[in-house]
Amino acid sequence: MAKAATTAADEQVCCTPLLAAPLSDDDADELARGFHALADPARLRLLSLIAAQPEGEVCACDLVEPLGKSQPTVSHHLKVLYEAGLVDREKRGTWVWYRVVPERVAALRTALAEQ
Amino acid sequence: MAKAATTAADEQVCCTPLLAAPLSDDDADELARGFHALADPARLRLLSLIAAQPEGEVCACDLVEPLGKSQPTVSHHLKVLYEAGLVDREKRGTWVWYRVVPERVAALRTALAEQ
DNA sequence: CCAATATATTGACATATGTCGATGTCTATG
DNA sequence: CATAGACATCGACATATGTCAATATATTGG
Numbered sequence: 091m092a093k094a095a096t097t098a099a100d101e102q103v104c105c106t107p108l109l110a111a112p113l114s115d116d117d118a119d120e121l122a123r124g125f126h127a128l129a130d131p132a133r134l135r136l137l138s139l140i141a142a143q144p145e146g147e148v149c150a151c152d153l154v155e156p157l158g159k160s161q162p163t164v165s166h167h168l169k170v171l172y173e174a175g176l177v178d179r180e181k182r183g184t185w186v187w188y189r190v191v192p193e194r195v196a197a198l199r200t201a202l203a204e205q
Numbered sequence: 206m207a208k209a210a211t212t213a214a215d216e217q218v219c220c221t222p223l224l225a226a227p228l229s230d231d232d233a234d235e236l237a238r239g240f241h242a243l244a245d246p247a248r249l250r251l252l253s254l255i256a257a258q259p260e261g262e263v264c265a266c267d268l269v270e271p272l273g274k275s276q277p278t279v280s281h282h283l284k285v286l287y288e289a290g291l292v293d294r295e296k297r298g299t300w301v302w303y304r305v306v307p308e309r310v311a312a313l314r315t316a317l318a319e320q
Numbered sequence: 321c322c323a324a325t326a327t328a329t330t331g332a333c334a335t336a337t338g339t340c341g342a343t344g345t346c347t348a349t350g
Numbered sequence: 351c352a353t354a355g356a357c358a359t360c361g362a363c364a365t366a367t368g369t370c371a372a373t374a375t376a377t378t379g380g
Contacts, residue, residue, distance in 0.1 A: 108249060108252055108253050108256065108310075109252075109253065109256035109305065109307075109310065110256075111253070111257060112250070112253045112254055112257050112271075113249055113250050113253040115246065115250075118246035118247075118249045118250045118253075119246045121243075121246075121249055122243070122244055122245055122246040122248075122249055125240045125241075125243040125244040125249075126240075126244035126245075128236075128237070128240040128244075129237055129240040129241035129243075129244040130237055130241075130337090130338080131230065131233035131234045131236075131237040132233075132338080133237075134223060134228055134233045134236055134237055134240075135227070135228050135230075135233045137223055137224075138223050138224065138226070138227045138228040138233070139227055141223065141224035141225075141320070142226060142227050149356090150356080150357070151355095151356065151357085156227075159338095159339075159340090160339070160340055160341080161340095161356085161357075161358095162339080162340065162341080162342095162357090162358080162359080162360095163338070163339055163340070164357095165357060165358055165359085166337095166338075166339085166358090166359095167338090169358085181346095181347095181357090183347065183348070183356090184346080184347050184348065184355065184356050184357080185356065185357085186356080186357065186358095190224065192224075192319070195223075195224065195317050196317070196319070198317055199314055199317035199318065202310050202311070202313055202314035202317070203314065204307070204311070205256070245367090245368080247368080264326090265326080265327070266325090266326065266327085274368095274369075274370090275369070275370055275371080276326085276327075276328095276370095277327090277328080277329080277330095277369080277370065277371080277372095278368070278369055278370070279327095280327060280328055280329085281328090281329095281367095281368080281369085282368090283327095284328085296327090296376095298326090298377065298378070299325065299326045299327080299376075299377050299378065300326065300327085300377095301326080301327065301328095
């Protein structure tokens with residue numbers, strides 16, 4: 091399984107450096123969606139926690155306590171990250187495992203490239 | 206003059222790649238502030254428009270029409286970008302000239318580095 | 321000093337967002 | 351099938367945000 095997020099992961103708007111040429115409205119919208127997912131401390135810490143796992147993946151159940159937020163709040167933020175294409179998820183039995191989608195992170199990084 | 210933004214430009218939280226190690230609460234807060242400034246299409250287009258100027262700088266008066274928003278709205282977004290340390294400004298007579306702060310953009314870019 | 325222009329600020333409004341408790345849904349296991 | 355556990359969703363709430371019209375604050379020219 092482990093399907094990538096269908097929402098925004100596809101329309102990557104990769105390789106559109108902000109500083110190179112004026113953004114189109116569509117590119118600006120899509121990029122803003124990506125950065126919006128990164129614009130919250132809880133989500134940044136989640137992303138960081140997921141990436142910190144030696145296996146590269148982590149059970150959602152192991153994210154609630156380190157984040158220090160309620161389970162519904164963690165679930166909400168994970169959903170935002172997923173819909174932004176920044177993380178992928180896979181259900182195994184009762185648990186859901188999350189991993190970072192490095193390509194998506196890199197795409198946003200590219201948008202901030204020198205020019 | 207052309208002083209850099211006093212707000213966030215200093216506490217750069219540069220060189221703190223998200224994916225390398227779990228973020229501290231403070232780093233997450235500061236990073237989120239930076240990405241928040243990028244999390245709006247109008248601000249991304251502004252940043253892009255400013256960067257697109259051959260001289261590297263542009264009068265605020267020349268940003269209203271291309272952005273297609275009201276003057277107060279443009280002024281508001283420029284303030285957000287300024288307070289995030291992403292642009293610098295200099296008043297010359299009646300006009301205010303804006304330019305991108307590439308170091309700040311690069312700092313946010315570094316936060317998204319591979320690991 | 322007055323009029324004109326550029327920019328910032330204020331006030332108002334609708335909408336979006338982060339958060340939590342309560343509840344629903346699914347899955348494994350007696 | 352009943353129970354327990356993991357996760358998602360719902361409802362509610364306070365707060366934040368994008369937007370504009372109106373107004374205030376410079377600054378330049380006459």
